[in-house]
Amino acid sequence: MLRAGTLLLAVALCPGAGRGEQPMRVTTDSSAYCTELTQRFAAQATTMPASAVALAEEGQRLCQGGHVRTGIAKLRRALRVQQAGG
Amino acid sequence: MVLWWNTAGALDRQVDAAIRADATALVERMSVRGIPAVAAAIEDRMAVDVQNETLYLLLAPDGARLAGNLSAWPSEASGEFPWIRIPLQRDGAVSEARLFRLELGGGHRLLVGRDVAEKLRLRGLLSEGIAWAASASAAFAVLGAWLLRRSLERRLNPIYRTARAISAGDLTRRVPLSERDDEFDKLGITMNAMLDRIAQLMEGVRGVSDAIAHDLRTPIARARAKLEESLHAAHDEDSLRAAVEQGIADLDAIARVFQAVLRIAEVEAGARRAAFAPTDLAPVLADIAELYGASAEAREQHLAVDLPESLDLVGDRDLLAQAVVNLLDNALKFTPEGGTVRLSARLSEAHAEIEVADDGPGMPDADRRRAGERFFRADAARTTPGSGLGLSLVRAVASLHRGELLLRDTHPDAASPGLTATLRLPAA
Incomplete structure (x- = not known):
């Protein structure tokens, strides 16, 4: 019994033992990044293609509706169209 | 294995190649325009990453985060190897990241990677498909092998049974044949x-x-x-x-x-066939004729010789000479004083024939059929010396050379018809 307790303690104290660390997070899946992309899109000085604008608007709407990853994908597509158009 | 390497394995190689190309481009940018340009490039790349796969983390020498989308520097990235795999938290689900570490100089560190969850899923599907296909192939192979084995067993069984019966002593058994002619x-x-x-x-x-x-x-x-x-x-x-x-x-x-x-x-037994060689028998016959000519004269007999210039054959020269000597021995033995023995040879397209004809008492049909059996001696020959093996050897030599020994009367219908023995052999 004593031996089992010692083993558990050793496992708990050992750094990274048994992959006790939390998995890494991706910061670009957040609504904050949604906002960042919206601002980046708006900051472009070039003439925006209508399709890019529509995609950006749809992306914002999805982000606001809680569909963050889909919204981010739309915004990224909008930026890509914008870059291609520019 | 090859199929897996060309499909699922290719996905891994493709991801690694993309990461390496991305990292190389960022390093080049840094060498030209410095760390701020690398940070900007990272932000630009993340902003247009529609597949949402790219992963970056650029840290300052003091550990401050300059750019990227990873929440922290993973402990695995501080190890010996630059390529690492780490678990990744996305939308509450655990995914997997493939990362490549670079030291940019001046204490700046960079991680470039990809979220490989989709690739892993695809690889899993491919692996599963390959596993199923391999299992099905293996099952078909086993079934095919079993059917083939059964078929072989069915066809080989009669041969096996015959061999077993013969090994048990029944030498009369033969392999039954089907009508397939296979x-x-x-x-x-x-x-x-x-x-x-x-x-x-x-x-x-x-x-x-x-x-x-x-x-x-x-x-x-x-x-x-x-x-x-x-x-x-x-x-x-x-x-x-x-x-x-x-x-x-x-x-x-x-x-x-x-x-x-x-x-x-x-x-x-055919053991002498290995000694077969192309040979011209004419000089050999001439030598024999010379030897036996003297012997015939001593017994007041005449040996007439009619030989071609050459008599080309493929065979055992010594055995053929022995066969002719045996025939001449017999002929001289049974020819009366003053009689003639003829030794002749001729060559046609298909055969070479060596003939020894005598003026002796001849041999009845019944005896001719048995001539060649070991120790057989015709009644007329009982009083002459001999073992009854001479014609046996001649017949055996003829058979060894795929030829034959023919016996006929020298003078048909005569009181003393004589005997002509013809050794007919295939021409060379």
Whole structure:
């Protein structure tokens, strides 16, 4: 019994033992990044293609509706169209 | 394995190549425009990453985060190897990231990577598909092998049963043949031919044994009786010496018979075929004729010779010469004084024929059919010396050369028809 307790303690104290660390997070899946992309899109000085604008608007709407990853994908597509158009 | 390497394995290689290209481009940018340009490039790349796969983390020397989308520097990235895999938290689900570490100089560190969850899923599907396909192939292969084995067993069973019966002593068994005329039937035919040949050879061996038992017992007994009689009857050393010499001569004759029997057996077994070579028999026949011509003259007989300039054959020169000598021996033995023996040879497209004709008493049809059997002696020959093995050897030599020995009357309808023995052999 004593031996089992010692083993558990050793496992708990050992750094990274048994992959006790939390998995890494991706910061670009957040609504904050949604906002960042919206601002980046708006900051472009070039003439925006209508399709890019529509995609950006749809992306914002999805982000606001809680569909963050889909919204981010739309915004990224909008930026890509914008870059291609520019 | 090859299929897996070309499909699922290709996905891994593709991801690594993309990461390496991305990292190389960022390093080049840094060397030209510095760290701020690298940070900007990272932000630009993340902003247009529609697939949402790219992963970056650029840290300052003090550990401050300059750009990227990873929440922290993973402990695995501080290890020895630059390539790492780490678990990744996305939308509450655990995914997996493939990362490549670079030291940019001045204490700046960079991680470039990809979220490989989709690739892993695709690889899993491919692996599963390959596993199913491999399992199905293996199952079909096993089934095919089983069916093939059954089919082979069914076809080989008669051969196996025959071989087992023969090994158990039943030499009369033969492989039953089907009507398919396939490889197994060909094997069966070959085996049957082999068994026929073995049976023929064994018959020959048995014949030799019987002949030795029956025909050599008499001369041995006779020689023994002579020696025994001399032992009792001889009164002086000279007569005893004469009896011993006679005994030695008798035993020499028996040894010669043994030698002849063994030689016939050797010829019949086909062992001499390895010594076959192209040969011109005409000079050999001329030499024999010269030798026997003198012998014939001594007995007031005439040896007429008619030989071509060349007689090309493929065969065993010594055996053929021995066969002709045997024929001439017989002919001279049975030809009366003043008679003629003819030795001739001719070559056609298909055959070479060597003929020995005599003016002797000839041989009845019934005897001709048996001539060639070991120790057979026609009634007319009982009074002449001989062992009854001469024609046996000639016939065996002819057979060894895929030829034949033909016997016919020299003068049909004559009171003393004589005998013509023709050794017909395939031409070279």
